[in-house]
Amino acid sequence: MKVIKSIGLLMFIAGFAIFIGTFFTANYKLTADILQQQIGDQDKIASFEKATSLLGQTVTSSFNFVDQLDAAFAKVNEEKLDQFGITEDEISGLVKQNEGKFNISTISLFGNDEICQYKQKTFKDYGGWLDGREFSSQEDLNNQLTEVANNIKKYQIINEKGFDRYKVKDLKYSLTKASSIGPVKSNPSLFILLTYGLCIIGAMLYILPKMKDDPPGIKNNGIFHSAMKNVGWLGILTGSFLILFYIVLYFYPEYMTNWVITVDPLSQFLKGSEAGRFFLYGFIYTLCILVMGVRMIIKYRHSKYQIFRTFSVMFFQTAFAFLIPELLLRLNQPYYDFKNIWPLNYNFFFDNNLDTLLANGTLGIFMLVWGIALIILGVPFFVYFFGKRWYCSWVCGCGGLAETLGDPFRQNSDKTLKAWKVERWMVHAVLAFAIVMTGGVLYTYFTGSSQILGVSSYDVRSVYGAWIGAGFAGVIGTGFYPLMGNRVWCRFGCPLAAYLGIVQRFKSRFRITTNGGQCISCGNCSTYCEMGIDVRWYAQRGQNIVRSSCVGCGVCSSVCPRGVLNLENKDPEGRFGEPILIGNDGVKLSS
Amino acid sequence: MKQIVIIGNGIAGITAARHIRKLSDHQITVISAESDYFWSRTALMYIYMGHMKQKHTQPYENCFWKKNRINLVNDFVNTIDHSNKKLLLEKHEPIAYDTLIIATGAKPNKFGWPGQDLDGVSGMVSLQDLEYIEKYTSGITRGVIVGGGLIGIELAEMLSSRNIPVSMLVREEQFWDNMLPKQEATMISKHIREHHVDLRLQTELKEILADENGRVKAVITGDGKEIPCQFVGLTAGVSPNIDIVKKSGIQTKRGVLVDEFMETNIPDVYAIGDCAERRVPVPGRAPIEQVWYTGRMMGETVAKTICGNKTEYLPGHWFNSAKFFDIEYQTYGRVWNVLKENEAEFYWEHASGKLAMHFVFDKDTKQFLGLNTFGIRLRHETFDKFLKQKADIYTVLENLREANFDPEFFQRYESEIVETFNKAHPEKQVVLKGNKSLMEKIFG
Helix, strand or coil: CHHHHHHHHHHHHHHHHHHHHHHHHHHEEEEEHHHHHHHCCCHHHHHHHHHHEECCCCCCCHHHHHHHHHHHHHHHHHHHHHHHHCCCHHHHHHHHHHHEEEHHHHHHCCCCHHHHHHHHHHHHHHHHHHHHCCCCHHHHHHHHHHHHHHHHHHHHHHHHHHCCCHHHHHHHHHHHHHEEECCCHHHHHHHHHHHHHHHHHHHHHCCCCHHHCCCCCCCCHHHHHHHCCCCEEEEEHHHHHHHHHEEEEEEEEHHHHHHHHCCCCHHHHHHHCCCHHHHHHHHHHHHHHHHHHHHHHHHHCHHHHHHHHHHHHHHHHHHHHHHHHHHHCCCCCCCCCCCCCCCCCCCCCCHHHHHHHCHHHHHHHHHHHHHHHHHHHHHHHHHHHHHCCHHHHHCHHHHHHHHHHHHHHHHHHCCCCHHHHHHHHHHHHHHHHHHHHHHHHHHHHHHCCECCEEEEHHHHHHHHHHHHHHHHHHHHHHHHHHHHHHCCCHHCCCCHHHHHHHHHHCCEEEEEEEEECCCCCCCHHHCCCCCCCHHHHCCCCCCCCCCCCCCCCHHHHHHHHCCCEEEEEECCCCCCCCCCCCCCCCCCCCC | CEEEECCCCCCHHHHHHHHHHHHHCCCEEEEECCCCCCHHHHHHHHHCCCCCHHHCCCCCCHHHHHHHHHEEEEEEEEEEEECCEEECCCCCCEEECEEEEEECCCECCCCCCCCCCECEECCCCCHHHHHHHHHCCCCCCEEEEEECHHHHHHHHHHHHHHHCEEEEEECCCCCCCCCCCCHHHHHHHHHHHHHHCEEEECCEEEEECCCCEEEEEEEECCCCEECCCCCECCCEEECCCCCHCCCCCCCCCCEEEEECEEEECCEEEEEEHEEECCCCCCCCCCCCCCCCCHHHHHHHHHHHHHHHCCCCEEEEEEEEEECCCEEEEEEEECCCCCCCCCCCEEECCCCCCEEEEEEEECCCCCCEEEEEEEEECCCHHHHHHHHHHHCEEHHHHCCCHHHHHHCCCCCCCEEEEEEEEHHCCCCCCCCCCCCCCCCHHHCC
């Protein structure tokens, strides 16, 4: 057994090492064909080719390659601004010709060739409103004209003639991916086997023999002696890797193109097109839940509750989050995860999503109605009958990863009173932020005006997307598993958890009951509560546990050595009853 | 406002302190030489096994004590000077008290075995014991445990968790059969062996042998066999820890003698928890009861008395729980290891050998008297109700579904249990009440 486990571990490490290796080992060669495919616009291609010597050259490092791309984009933009932008001389010429009052016909001084005509046209678009205006001083006019010239540069020339920052971001990624040459590119299927294949088989060889090690039952032996699970060096290393992974995924995808290329064959097979970075992410995510789900089931194989729950999150991730949306794409239908609920799914009400759904006939409308019904009917209904666990620890993808990949780290959650206080304001603040952001986005959608109280709804949503959607949910949410437990996002950040929690706290049949006077205050329940609830506080005074944050994972009940805790859906009457400890007939205890 | 001093910060002493604070504004001081803060002794094993760190076993955050004005002193009490109402401490200045609560707990029994004080021999009660065990079990090839009680099996599980081979010497015919009926004792003994523990029944310790450095190298059993080992755990029960009380003139026998209000022969001096011994036991109960729950209840009771509401210690129906490796155990009411004359029994064991229920009832009146349950969780509230209502065995079995406390989706065995009972007692057929669980409906 030990030998098999060691072999498994070695295979896993080898697969992981190859995975990391592919990050660094690609070469890049940019060709005219690639530019043609990725940029398209002939003028831009020509400018780009002039601005760089990359074409036909083999570059051995992605950092170098991306740097050169960056430099080329910057150079093109600079040239275009010089060429098409209105110069300071031209502005002072205009100022001289217009004393007191601005007359737009004076822009004829720009000249009449093609470029000058472009200048005139853009000036009319951006500065037409200046026509006939009076100015108190020449300086005032100068300032106005400079601002118009800058706006033209920023919003028009960069966009039309050069590459704006969104385009640059996209192109850096797509050019790098298309330019990649080397073993991964020429044989991605082989690398699927060498990375994911080795990792999966290795992990299974390591995990499955645990069935035979001991009879079923709670075996948390050595967790607090472990370098991985007790925030030791291995845990810190793992956390750092996860954090880096998320930062690259969300903010620097151009460096991970080899990883995306590896799963191209799979993406072709599933949806008939090349993989994007979020296909890769979805694939790894699902694999983690499946492999670590097997581990979870084996670890808690004495508990049917844990087995069923784990099968459930494995199923919902694989089918609802991964396969169905990709297959919908293949059928030219909108990408849709039927179990993802706003406000966790914060872009549900974004204009592009609404437009897509509305443009896709009956199915699109159904998706829209389904999504809204889940928010206003599904959540209260199911939470009333089963508690928020129906979602958080049975269906949700974030919860699914937390309950499988994250299970070995659950004991690292902070149980202090202080953490609880921080949690309460933080999670509700994110919910408020999500509601305000969505409100703004819908206001813009229906009125067409992007400004509300002087703030652009597009800015608010991009702040939400970067800081909450990517930063909090991704980088911190998963990256901090080994450091602060597996539910950092769910506990401190998830706006849907906050919403579900409010319902659970005030109107639900769900509670964790305590068994008379049987608690011995050992602390296993609190230690292994991933949400940082001090379960023992309630158990030792015989009080029902009714907490908005409880996701109903049932592990407190599983690890309790004396059969004290039980998750129950019962008549709401008596849910908030007085604490009672059975056993001492001579004393009536008050709380 | 009185100055109340409590010696010992275990469950009894701390419960008394907490309840005195709830009921009054008295000054409260708790003295312990073992640890700065209250921690759960029942979790000792989990610290060694790496399930928790010591801080996780502390039921209250450190700020709790200051907030509740409970003054904690880490020191050892050398002398109780009750004529001057004063305690002499080892490190601190003497402390005066108006009311004293002795809650010093218990210590492991040693029966004068040769070699019992060698290096590498230890009981398992205190944090200091834990440190000692940690030190003396690292890198060893075998540990021997002497005594087959609840602490013995915990120590066996601890060593097993670190893959240290364990031999367990048990004097009785089966594990803990001075407390458990033969059926359960046999089942648990089998489970202990399933965990690769070398369980030696009807075997006593004769002698512990030392190597040249005065450290354990082997034990000799009663039948003359030698077991090489580097650690010996002495877990043959515990006795009240009353050395400092014995010198003080406060009356003691095996424990500190107390009346029904837990007061000693000296006014304003009380004793609770594992160290206390009732002059006249509560009817049906032992004079010394050394379990977590009784410690807690004595603390609750004595707090009332001290705060002016003189209250007799009147525990309700007996209950207890434990876990033997993977098998959880709960008991409600009294199940003696051997049936008493008026008693009849019904024992059900699942084919897996890991689940069992043992009901005891009155032969004639059929009144339900007690139950042991293994591997199936049962509701304390329901069984307390059965016992208080003096329900008969038929009522208990009819309502077994209601009493179930296992998590959702767990296999349910009520039908099987009742069927078995009906076969054994055909004179009256029990019909289960209540709805079938979801799992029963689906899988029958």
